[in-house]
Amino acid sequence: MISCRDFMEEIGDYLDDDVAGEVRRRLEEHLAHCKTCTVVCDSARKTIRVVTESDSFDLDEGEFLPLADKIMERIRQTRD
Numbered sequence: 001m002i003s004c005r006d007f008m009e010e011i012g013d014y015l016d017d018d019v020a021g022e023v024r025r026r027l028e029e030h031l032a033h034c035k036t037c038t039v040v041c042d043s044a045r046k047t048i049r050v051v052t053e054s055d056s057f058d059l060d061e062g063e064f065l066p067l068a069d070k071i072m073e074r075i076r077q078t079r080d
């Protein structure tokens, strides 16, 4: 079983549909058991949809990375 940290390291590729079959299987197995990562995954998907569907909305790294940090912080708190 992979950890939430492992999941977060792969989530970008997973959402880009850019992971090998075996990795995808393990990520989906983790999602099936982990509410935190399911929520993170859903939010990330929605965020990506908003960003890609709107021409006028630019989300640059400066805005996204603090959000990712917040999510990771929440996960660390949940795990302890």
Ligand SMILES: [Zn+2]
Residues within 6 Å of the ligand: 003, 004, 005, 007, 030, 034, 035, 036, 037, 038
């Ligand atoms: Zn998780």
